[in-house]
Amino acid sequence: MPKSKKITPTIDLSDTQYYINRELSWLEFNTRVLHEACDERTPLLERLKFLAIFSSNLDEFFMVRVAALKQQVEAKVNLLTPDGRTPQKQLDDIRLLLNPLVTRHNEQFKKVLQPLLVNHGIYILDYIELNVQQRNYLDEYFKEQIFPVLTPLAVDPSHPFPYISNLSLNLAVVVKNPEKGEEFFARVKVPKVLPRFIPLPSELRNEDNGKVVHWVGVPLEQAIAHNLEYLFPGMKIIECHPFRITRDADLELEEDEADDLLLAIEQELRKRRMGGTPVRLEIQSQTPEALRSRLLQDLELTENDIYQVDDLLGLRDLMYFMSLQLPELKDPPRQSVVPSRLQRLREPNIDPNLLEMEEGKDFFSVIREKDLLVHHPYQSFTGTVEKFITHAAWDANVLAIKMTLYRTSGDSPIVNALIAAAENGKQVSVLVELKARFDEENNIYWARRLEKVGVHVVYGLVGLKTHSKIVLVVRREKDRIRRYVHIGTGNYNPKTARLYTDLGLLSCREELGADLTDVFNFLTGYSRQKTYREILVAPVNMRDRFLGLINREIENAQNGFSGRIVAKMNSLVDPQIITTLYNASRAGVKIDLIIRGICCLRPGLKDISENIRIMSIIGRFLEHSRLFYFYNNSQEEIYIGSADWMRRNLDRRVEVITPIKDPDIAKDLQAILGIMLADNRHAWDLQSDGSYIQRRPGNDCPEANSQKTLMSMALSSASIT
Template sequence: MPSTKATDKNIDLDDSQYYFNRELSWLEFNRRVLHEALDERTPLLERLKFMAIFSSNLDEFFMVRVAGLMQQVKAGVTKLSIDGQTPSEQLAAIGDRLRPMIQEQHQHCEQVLRKKLIDQGIHILDYVDLNQEQRTYLNQFFEEHIFPVLTPLAVDPSHPFPYISNLSLNLAVVVKDPDLDEELFARVKIPRALSRFIPLPKELRQRHKGKVGIWTGIPIEQLITHNLEYLFPGMNIQECYVFRVTRNASLSVEEDEADDLLLAIEQELQKRRMGGSAVRLEIQSSVPEPIRSTIIRELALEDNDVYDIDGLLGLGNLMSFLALPLPELKDRSWSPIVPPKLHRLQDLQEGEDGDDFFRIIRNGDLLLHHPYYSFSASVQRLITEAANDPDVLAIKMTLYRTSGDSPIIKALIAAAQNHKQVAVLVELKARFDEENNINWARKLENAGVHVVYGLVGLKTHTKITLIVRQEENKIRRYVHIGTGNYNPKTAKLYTDLGLISCQEDLGADLTDLFNFLTGYSRQKSYRKLLVAPVNMRDRMTAMIHREMEHAQNGGKGRIVVKINSLVDKPIIATLYKASQAGVEIDLIVRGICCLRPGVAGISENIRVISVIGRFLEHSRVFYFHNSGSEEVYIGSADWMTRNLSRRVEAITPIEDPGLTADLHEILGIMLADNRQAWELQPDGSYVQRKPPKDSQAQSTHNILMDLVAGN
């Protein structure tokens, strides 16, 4: 850990020792996710959920981040990371950090969680544990429902090693031909269309405490393994092992060369489905060396790319057990509340007296905090009302991610059919949502909506809506500026903030911003919005410097920021300077944090916490004390180089005193959390806070649910 005397005036803030590695910091975030699965305070089925999230997170990490590093190594790139590591050094460090975590995950799942599930009447059995009656039923089920779907692929001189699709579960099978006395190799892919865990009927379930258990079944790969004779009749089954492959899933689109971005993205998606190069092999640790070597060689991998697993592979499928009707084994149920200002709309049917919603907004700004406040009763209803309101002339919005059956898409189509001017920017490069966005873009275009696909070289990440309405003898503009996607499904799981307003300056700013997104505008200044890549970085930096000046002049310097990730080196260096000037800084960073807090002479005035719990912290809040004239902002941008320099983002000030007080309360609750909060240490580790002895835990999510429900 670096140590610097506070009196040292010649500190080089470019020195790599003052920064954490981005990839290793992300792994520490995922470690905190895993801890929720290990924590006995977490309800049992929620522990399975966190096991699944940990695995799914790793899948994406390998498909994107590890794949990118491997490409850099192959291309001979030697550029150092923020902490001074080469791509190959980072890959080695990732493996060293990750292997013990994966071992801990699988060991806990096999030795702890499966036993605890049995205690609750949930039996995830191995095939060898089944009685004869259970085996008979499952073998018949295999013959009728699974066998017809399977396709064994031989591997020999006339059958090359088959393509192994991304994230697929596979069996490596060794059979012996009794006529030729020769061992042969084959691969069986387990189709994703089939359920991963095969349940037994109620009458064949294991008994629990004298009663029939809740669920009994086995993993599908074990059922297939014990019925391989159906796939290889006349052969002697010698060995069978499970393995799983992760491939590079990044898109590479040369936008300057793409006359039709929609077509270019579609072509790249086809390549992704065909699959990029393999980046990880997960395999049963008991697999013999000859089979292991064969698979590694055929996938063009190295030993360092292989992860040996004791237990079930692909634990992301554990998420399916959350569907079991066992509320006592889950988090307490939560239904988002209708914001108090909108209560009187409850008795109205959608589309009836749409003016009422707009009248409410004319009487004052509305701050929304999802999932505590209902997305469908607020943002979704606003857009639906606008689509059917005869006085609404135009609706403009950005769509980064949305659900497959989005009511908002339907509302936009209805608006176009109602002869309103509807313009939507659909970000085709939203990672892993590209195909969904292409489908909706086509439906919107077919309905007469003006669809644009963003700017060359910039990803449009901002979450904004502009509604233009004719009212008496004037045009009034209503806006929604948020931190999260227009997705009613994730709005129940992610914490996000949004502002609905009819402030003239915000309406004018969004008009300018949409002209920038859809036309040839080169707008360089905005009235109130902080817009990336135009003015956001400069304004953020200036506000940090302003706090420094206040502290240096004997006043109070105070910054509180809540974001998902902190990676941008210039911002971090500016925060270090602010700390050196005496500014007190609290950072609530859910995921990656490359800033090293608590270093003498550098960052002793900076504290960093991460809050991990039942909801995914996704909102961004920026607070600056400003010598008592406080400024508070919310918006879509993290403090990452991509957000500040390579994406279109928007952050809005919150100026209503009542709403700023609400944001103060939210930040205060999170800073006081001693149940879900983790404190980042100067060495890069995180320590989870614990409530004082004999006192009640202060859980951010529980407190906020209670506060909203009390309204």
């Protein structure tokens, strides 16, 4: 009989010293993104891509998180975070951490990557670097292509300061009337409808010592700035400086008061297009003090809201250069495969004039044989999940399809399959989550298209976002009805499925079909189901079930048995889960956490979290899957699903987590966790102080790139599609 573990003295685990601030942890995540742009092992154009991602991430951070903190300060809300910070303290600390990060980001582009791009025949020039022929071309291009789009806006007593739209790049221009000597201020918006970078034609690309030149051009705003005399004829251009505005972009929706959720969100979207209050002003460091002060005054911002750089603003537009056909400067082409069990399937009969179908198994017979795990992007989304829904849409025996849509692509084959299913006479019900942040407009469009063909569309539940990734297909087979399910970790979006790592389970187990039926009744009707056979559902039972799984490991460890938890997710924020994990560590449970983004738990604290190790993987693909392993005294349990360990996921969203019952799939998932834990190429270890240290292979240790390993494993197990 194992000896019971000695219980250590009580410690107040709610003490602020045991928590990392959520916002600062996110900034650490974006720092790791920036590191990929600085890492010489990353291909050159991929480094530009990571600079763009860093900038895009930061835009959203200000639009949502910083905007919310500023609102709290203005409303004099001083609730402390678990780490003991007020909203104002968080804003102060964000600025303290972010200023050097923004400088590093800009210098990486200007001082490191731009020279490297030149070495590979890519010239992002300043206008003053152009020769006469190149300037003449751009002057003509300006007059023909740019000038007609521009609208200069004067600012004087009869022209109030114009509205500056969210994330817009602008030129602040000072002009002078040469006759009266008066100076005036004007704003020129750099139009988003034109490319940010203007390429010169091939005949104007000067050869550089015989080196091949692939691209030469200038930023759009410089072409405008050097042709301002066309916008202000008769005036003398005194100075011109770019600036960029970020506004609060989160929807303010009173769902309880909205008679029609779709119309209410459309109204809020119109407000967002205009944008909320300004939260950030980006300028170049050489902007004169007088102009800087004027912008601050007119935008009602303070010095603490300014972020300045020495070169280009809005580096998210560097993503443009990923379109260059230079494969030697990018990651190797992504190769997705179709699982061997899904190869040689017969295609659905979409032609009513054909009586016979191709030979081969149908999709549903494959699932009846055994549960199937799919792992994107290593395995094809098109050849697995998309094919499952398409086959269901055209299968004569399918009676109904029910699905949740949180985000999907603008040309979604998934939605087209659902439309086809409705047109084929099937009962189709879809919950379209209109409140999916920054995808609301896209989802409204698809919701209306679906409704037009008779799909029963539900817009979500009041007070809850539906974040679950679930499909239920009801099929008549001989003398019975069988239900097929897909439960996943990622959105039904074929575009992001090429970039995000996600897992999905395809099954026809009766318990899962019955559980998803109950979930959809909860989503579309008045069901208030409190218990489920197998799945974990937020906000119904998921929090309690997760706490129970962790506490079971604690109990086993206290009784002298081994306790072990491995969990992979995007974020760990929930204080109750963190406290329970601390208790597990103190009881002797060994815990490994793979958390891509925000993590508020401090690992490695003496007598608190000595048994907890936390790592983050930032690589070619965005780690998005959620995977949970519990040792359970050798009766191992493993789960996948849509939820992170955050308050919003556990309490304010509809989420679904499924247990994995198939032993072979369970082993495959454990292998995936093992491969990720061994990563020494893209892995970072979280330290007790909230900082991260990147792993590096030792002298006698080979490089272990988990994403590369998983891609190779997928390729070796099936043919390339």
